[in-house]
Amino acid sequence: MNTKITSFCVTLLLTAATCLRADEPNKTKAGSADFERMKTLVGTWTGKTDMGQGPVDLTLDFRLIAGGTVLQETSAPGTSMEMVTMFYDKGGKLALTHYCILGNRPEMAVKSSDAKSITFDLDSCCAIDPKKESHMHGMTILFDDSETITTGCSAVIDGKEVPPHTSVFKRTKAPTAAAN
Numbered sequence: 001m002n003t004k005i006t007s008f009c010v011t012l013l014l015t016a017a018t019c020l021r022a023d024e025p026n027k028t029k030a031g032s033a034d035f036e037r038m039k040t041l042v043g044t045w046t047g048k049t050d051m052g053q054g055p056v057d058l059t060l061d062f063r064l065i066a067g068g069t070v071l072q073e074t075s076a077p078g079t080s081m082e083m084v085t086m087f088y089d090k091g092g093k094l095a096l097t098h099y100c101i102l103g104n105r106p107e108m109a110v111k112s113s114d115a116k117s118i119t120f121d122l123d124s125c126c127a128i129d130p131k132k133e134s135h136m137h138g139m140t141i142l143f144d145d146s147e148t149i150t151t152g153c154s155a156v157i158d159g160k161e162v163p164p165h166t167s168v169f170k171r172t173k174a175p176t177a178a179a180n
Contacts, residue, residue, distance in 0.1 A: 029067070029068070029069055031069065031089045031094075032089050032092055032093055032094050034093070034094035034110055034113050034118055035071070035087065035088070035089050035094050037118070037143070038071050038087050038094065038118070038141075039064065039068075039071060040143075040146070041062040041071070041073075041149065042062050042063060042064055042071070043061075043062060043171055043172075043173050043174050044059060044060070044061050044062075044171070044172050044173035045059070045060040045061075045062070045149065045169035045170060045171055045172065046058070046059050046060075046169060046170060046172050047060075047167050047168050047169035047170060048167065048168075049165060049167040050165055050167075052165075058075065058076055058167065058169075059075075059076060059077060060073055060074070060075055060169055061073070061074045061077050069088060069089070070086055070087065070088045071086070071087040071088070072084060072085075072086055072087075073085040073086075073087065081101060083098065083099055083100055083101055084098075084099045085097070085098045085099070086099075090109070093109065093110055094109075094110045094113075094118065095107065095108065095109050095110070095120075095123065096108050096120060096139075098136050098139075100135065100136055102134050102135060102136075104128060104133060104135055105126070106122055106123075106126055106128050106135045106136050106137070107122075107123040107125060107126035108120035108121060108122055108123055108138065108139065109121065109123040111138070116142060116143055116144075117140055117141060117142045117143065118140070118141050119138070119139070119140040120138055120139045120140070121137070121138045122135070122137050122138065130156050130159075131159050132159065134155070134156060134157045134158060135155065135156055136153060136154070136155050137154045137155055137156045137161070138153070138154040138164075139151065139152065139153050139154070140152040144168075146171075147170060147171045148168065148169070148170055148171070149168075149169050150166060150167070150168050150169075151166070151167050151169065152164050152165070152166045152167075153165055
């Protein structure tokens with residue numbers, strides 16, 4: 001009997017708490033200036049990239065999740081090469097976690113940013129040993145204009161830095177009102 005009363009009370013309290021917040025507008029926590037700039041990428045972008053086997057078409061989809069506190073980038077959606085990168089603020093500064101086709105998840109922090117670019121480098125907090133594990137090591141995003149970005153990615157393969165590859169992407173689909 002006590003279990004039923006306790007369950008009922010907990011349910012009642014949770015329902016009341018939800019109702020109390022129901023009339024509040026969705027309040028999105030403001031992010032760092034770099035994160036706010038990244039949010040402008042919401043939508044679909046297409047371009048070509050060359051990772052050593054010749055140019056291939058590549059699509060990037062950006063969308064906001066978690067109440068606007070995380071920007072999810074899906075690279076090559078729906079393909080066997082699909083990867084996801086999550087951009088978020090960590091300690092008030094932009095950071096990312098990249099879920100890579102190499103089977104790992106390097107974390108990166110902002111190394112530098114200015115009016116036209118943001119550069120990330122491997123964060124020492126992640127459990128990747130650059131000398132032993134192949135991984136994406138850094139990334140730069142150039143905001144060429146509102147419809148064009150250039151990305152540069154650096155990697156370490158078998159303990160050696162490989163030449164970075166650069167790709168230009170054009171916005172092909174703007175965000176829908178629901179995506180914001």
